[in-house]
Amino acid sequence: MGKKIRDWIELRIGLDELVRTQLREYRVPKNINIFYTLGFVAVVAYVIQALTGFFLLLYYIPQSEHAFRSVQDIMTKVPYGWLFRQMHVVGSNLMVIVLILHLLAVFFMGSYKKPRELTWMSGGVMIATVFLFCLSGFLLPWSQLGYWATTIVTSMPAAFPYVGDFVANILRGGDHVSGPTLNRFFALHVALLPPILVAVMGFHLFLIRRIGISSSPFGEAVEEAEPWVGYRHEQYNGQPFYPHFFLKEIFMCMVYLAVMFFFITFMPTFFAPEDANIQADPLRTPAYIRPEWYFLAPYQMLKLIPNKFLGISVQVIFVAVCLLWPFIDSKEKKNILRRPFLLSVILCCLAIWTVLTFWGRY
Amino acid sequence: MRYFLPLFLVLTLTTVTMAGYRETFEQEFLSKPWAGGPIVEKSACIECHTSHIMKPAFRAIPDEWQGSWHALNDVSCHDCHGGDPKDPSMSMSHVRGFVGKPKYEGVPEYCGKCHIGIVKNYLESGHGKALKATKRGPNCVTCHGSHGIQRATIDIINEQLCTKCHSYERAKVMKQALFLTEKKMGEIEKDLKALKNEGIFIGDDEKTLFSTHAEFRALFHTVDVSMVKDRTDEVTKRLEGIEKNVQRTLTELKVRKNFSAFLTLIFSGLAVAVAMLSATYKE
Numbered sequence: 250m251g252k253k254i255r256d257w258i259e260l261r262i263g264l265d266e267l268v269r270t271q272l273r274e275y276r277v278p279k280n281i282n283i284f285y286t287l288g289f290v291a292v293v294a295y296v297i298q299a300l301t302g303f304f305l306l307l308y309y310i311p312q313s314e315h316a317f318r319s320v321q322d323i324m325t326k327v328p329y330g331w332l333f334r335q336m337h338v339v340g341s342n343l344m345v346i347v348l349i350l351h352l353l354a355v356f357f358m359g360s361y362k363k364p365r366e367l368t369w370m371s372g373g374v375m376i377a378t379v380f381l382f383c384l385s386g387f388l389l390p391w392s393q394l395g396y397w398a399t400t401i402v403t404s405m406p407a408a409f410p411y412v413g414d415f416v417a418n419i420l421r422g423g424d425h426v427s428g429p430t431l432n433r434f435f436a437l438h439v440a441l442l443p444p445i446l447v448a449v450m451g452f453h454l455f456l457i458r459r460i461g462i463s464s465s466p467f468g469e470a471v472e473e474a475e476p477w478v479g480y481r482h483e484q485y486n487g488q489p490f491y492p493h494f495f496l497k498e499i500f501m502c503m504v505y506l507a508v509m510f511f512f513i514t515f516m517p518t519f520f521a522p523e524d525a526n527i528q529a530d531p532l533r534t535p536a537y538i539r540p541e542w543y544f545l546a547p548y549q550m551l552k553l554i555p556n557k558f559l560g561i562s563v564q565v566i567f568v569a570v571c572l573l574w575p576f577i578d579s580k581e582k583k584n585i586l587r588r589p590f591l592l593s594v595i596l597c598c599l600a601i602w603t604v605l606t607f608w609g610r611y
Numbered sequence: 612m613r614y615f616l617p618l619f620l621v622l623t624l625t626t627v628t629m630a631g632y633r634e635t636f637e638q639e640f641l642s643k644p645w646a647g648g649p650i651v652e653k654s655a656c657i658e659c660h661t662s663h664i665m666k667p668a669f670r671a672i673p674d675e676w677q678g679s680w681h682a683l684n685d686v687s688c689h690d691c692h693g694g695d696p697k698d699p700s701m702s703m704s705h706v707r708g709f710v711g712k713p714k715y716e717g718v719p720e721y722c723g724k725c726h727i728g729i730v731k732n733y734l735e736s737g738h739g740k741a742l743k744a745t746k747r748g749p750n751c752v753t754c755h756g757s758h759g760i761q762r763a764t765i766d767i768i769n770e771q772l773c774t775k776c777h778s779y780e781r782a783k784v785m786k787q788a789l790f791l792t793e794k795k796m797g798e799i800e801k802d803l804k805a806l807k808n809e810g811i812f813i814g815d816d817e818k819t820l821f822s823t824h825a826e827f828r829a830l831f832h833t834v835d836v837s838m839v840k841d842r843t844d845e846v847t848k849r850l851e852g853i854e855k856n857v858q859r860t861l862t863e864l865k866v867r868k869n870f871s872a873f874l875t876l877i878f879s880g881l882a883v884a885v886a887m888l889s890a891t892y893k894e
Contacts, residue, residue, distance in 0.1 A: 321812035325860075331867055334810070496889035503882035510875035514868055518808055526810050533685060 272491035278464035279487040281494065284354035285462070289498040290505050291351055292450065294344040298382075299443065301337040304330075309389070311435040313428040316391035317528040335513045341383055342520045343509055345543050348376050356595070359583030360463035364477045366575035368460070371453040373572040378446045380543070385438040387541060388431060394522065396529035397538040399434070400426050401548070408558040425531065461485070466583035476581065545609030546602045552609075654696035656688040675759035691721070716742055718750040728829040736834040749776060763828065765793045781836070788839045789831060795850050796824055802857045811860060816853045823849045 258264050277285075308327050310319040323330035352372070355361055361369035388399045403426060406416040422429025461483025488494060512519055524535055540548050547564050554560035570577065578591070585592050657673045659665065676682050681690075688696060693708035695701040703709045713721040719739065723730025733739045733751075741748025753775075754767050765786060773782040799820055803813045827846050830839055 318812070318814075321810060321814075324810040325812040331810075332871070335871075493889070493892050496885055496892065500882055500885040500889060503878050503885055507875055507878035507882055510871050510878060514871040514875055521810065523808055526807050 268491075272495070273489055275490040276485045276487045277462050277490050277494050278485045280465045280467065281462070281487070282465060283497060283501065284350070284358070285465075285494075286498045286501040287347055287351035287354055288457075290501045291344065291347045292454075293502045294340060294347055294505065295446065295450070297340050298337060298344060301333045301340065302439070304333040305337055306439060311389070311431060313391055313431050313529070316389065316431060320390045332513075335517060336509065338520055339509050339512045341386060342542075343505065343512075344379065345383065347505065348379055349543075352376065353599075355463075357585055358463065359466050359585060361575045361578075362581060362583055363575070363579075364460055364480070365456070365463060368453060368456040369575050370572055371449050371456065375446060375449050375453060377568075378442055378449065382438060382442050382446070383541060383543070385434040385442070388426070388434045389438060390525070391431060391529045392525045393527040393529055393533075393535055394524035394538075396426060396531070397524075397535060398540040398544075399430065401538065401540060402544075403430070405551075405561055408561045410558075427531070466585070539609060542606065542610075545607075546605035549605040549609035654688060655699040655702035656692075656694070656696050659699070659702070672758050679758060679760050680762045681760055686725075690725075715750060716746045718752055722751045728825065729832050732829050732832040736832060738832075738834055765789055781834075785831070785834065785836050785839065788836055788843065789827075792827060792843055792846055792850070795847070795854075796820065796827070799850060799853055799857060802861065803853075806857065806860055806864075809864065811864075813860075816856050819849060820853055823853075 255264075305323060308319060308323050308330060310316055320334070323334050325331075355369065355372065384399075384402060387395045389395070403417055403420045406420065407413040409416070418424070420430070420433065421427070422433050459482065462485075464483075464485065524538075539545065550564065551557060551560045554563065580588075582588065585595075660669055660673050676688070681687075688694075692712075693710045694703050695707040695709075698707075701707050703711070710721075719730050719733055719742070723733075734743070738749050742750055754772060755761075755763060768782050768786040768789075770779045770783075773779050803817055803820065806813050807817075823846055827842075830842055833839070
């Protein structure tokens with residue numbers, strides 16, 4: 250029976266040929282390292298978010314009067330609801346960590362350089378989309394934490410002249426964060442952002458397969474030996490993608506899941522402090538409010554720069570520079586160890602980001 | 612790199628030029644809690660009481676209130692004293708219900724506007740009767756304080772405070788009668804808070820505990836030891852009901868923890884297995 254089904258499929262889509270050409274004969278560079286698996290881990294992390302999000306959607310009520318209680322019911326009454334919620338909450342934070350590591354790995358490997366500018370930019374758009382996912386998802390449980398963090402974030406566009414108030418009002422659906430804001434963020438979270446992310450992810454993966462995976466600049470620099478003057482699909486005489494590299498990716502996914510369940514078991518409230526379990530109360534401002542850890546650095550920067558418009562503009566410029574970085578850094582040399590100035594600037598930026606993140610907590 | 616510097620300069624110059632555009636926004640933004648620092652209640656009462664025209668003793672009141680249980684629960688000046696905190700000219704107007712400082716013997720009714728059950732029991736107690744008869748007996752403020760009022764605990768019954776008026780013997784017996792029940796309530800409250808922090812719905816038990824606690828505290832204000840002892844059984848039964856629910860939920864949490872620990876082990880094991888398998892594929 251199994252063979253019949255297999256033959257039926259084989260006749261129609263040529264499965265054997267597909268597996269042979271796309272997995273077994275598809276080769277990746279020999280000097281590829283474990284950091285190259287982070288993109289795959291990010292895809293798996295997103296699939297986990299989508300699946301757990303679907304289960305939460307079955308019981309979540311997107312109305313300000315019922316949202317908080319429905320989340321508590323998911324945690325208390327729904328069979329395995331706690332597991333899906335915890336996987337979704339912990340997973341969202343781990344996914345951001347994986348994406349940041351992926352971004353840093355790509356940067357340090359110089360994988361954004363010609364001809365992979367579009368791959369880098371689509372990755373940047375994906376990270377921005379994931380941050381929007383996090384931002385919109387943060388409000389959905391309608392907790393004090395999410396409510397006031399959203400109040401801060403939706404105030405930021407108001408710093409811009411002419412269009413600022415209009416944009417802030419569009420985001421909130423009024424002057425303050427309220428029921429309409431929840432509806433908007435819910436629609437954004439479950440209806441608009443997923444297709445955008447999937448589309449950009451598809452484009453990103455297409456580019457990776459079309460151009461070929463970037464080789465590591467450390468060790469044998471395969472690509473730099475032959476400059477890119479026209480389109481070509483990079484062919485490597487390295488290790489087969491399947492099973493060699495694929496097993497490394499599976500290994501990293503298992504590590505990702507083990508870390509996720511470690512947090513759920515031993516630190517279940519690590520990503521959900523006390524205020525995350527108190528219903529939103531627009532009349533009671535908590536003594537100290539702060540956004541999620543990945544927004545702490547920009548948040549602290551806003552507090553430090555006395556002019557808020559300047560503070561927000563600097564951040565917008567920073568994002569634009571990051572997104573357009575492959576065009577700004579147009580040198581072909583990929584090995585960052587041979588560029589001490591750039592390396593020191595990047596390490597300084599990372600150190601500042603880390604300091605601001607920790608500072609932002611207090 | 613050659614485009615970077617001009618681009619950066621153009622964007623920064625534009626930004627700096629436009630930076631002063633929104634002064635209103637600036638003021639609004641910096642006054643909000645995300646600018647850092649604790650939130651300070653702004654009202655005509657506080658503004659006046661913190662100004663230099665006020666006597667030093669009165670100037671201390673806002674600070675005392677800021678650290679109080681009332682402040683923590685959004686009970687502000689006008690909730691007790693009346694008046695209009697939003698309008699300085701009417702903040703002490705009797706038309707807006709300003710009552711100011713009550714007379715010593717009027718304090719129980721004053722506090723009793725909110726603490727209804729307690730004032731009834733207090734007025735029937737020895738404390739209440741003494742106040743009514745002599746106008747010198749202990750009122751609410753004698754034990755609880757006023758502007759800096761803290762959350763009431765059993766520790767309010769102490770030798771230092773009680774012996775201001777009478778011997779500590781009767782009060783000690785009362786404290787002993789209350790002790791176990793109060794302790795149990797404290798433990799249940801702690802457990803409920805822990806469950807709430809894990810995102811569990813505890814609304815029904817929290818409400819039952821709150822009402823039981825309030826009733827029990829109100830009962831104490833009768834200062835009648837035998838009545839407290841008689842009613843303790845009933846209170847204990849209600850607490851046992853809550854405790855049962857809490858224990859059931861805590862057991863459920865343990866099961867959950869074991870399950871996710873099992874999944875951690877499974878995926879750690881799979882990671883090791885995949886790593887070993889991967890090591891066998893050498894070209």
